[in-house]
Amino acid sequence: MVSTVNLLNNELFQVVLLTILMALLAVFSARQAAMARMAALQKTQEKIYVIEVCGDNERKREFKEGDYVGKIVGECEGGKKAIIKAIYVETPKIEKKSKGGGLFKI
Numbered sequence: 056m057v058s059t060v061n062l063l064n065n066e067l068f069q070v071v072l073l074t075i076l077m078a079l080l081a082v083f084s085a086r087q088a089a090m091a092r093m094a095a096l097q098k099t100q101e102k103i104y105v106i107e108v109c110g111d112n113e114r115k116r117e118f119k120e121g122d123y124v125g126k127i128v129g130e131c132e133g134g135k136k137a138i139i140k141a142i143y144v145e146t147p148k149i150e151k152k153s154k155g156g157g158l159f160k161i
Contacts, residue, residue, distance in 0.1 A: 101146045109137040118142060
């Protein structure tokens with residue numbers, strides 16, 4: 056009877072240990088997938104641009120610290136003042152992967 060109880064305890068211990076290991080594996084796999092998604096999102100960073108206007112001419116350039124709409128940024132032809140007209144964000148387009156399809160594409 057003692058050996059049967061030890062055998063049952065040993066099997067129960069193995070089942071519990073295996074269950075815990077499988078749960079840890081699932082948690083770490085989910086965490087790794089989330090980190091991979093975050094890394095992919097960080098690669099597609101948004102950029103901030105400024106539109107400068109001087110008369111009928113517009114020029115696009117990257118945002119610099121201190122820029123604001125209405126700021127006079129210099130002079131251009133004819134003594135006119137170049138002014139920041141707009142500030143906006145461009146987000147790179149992310150190509151969507153097609154779902155399914157298997158090995159062969161039709």
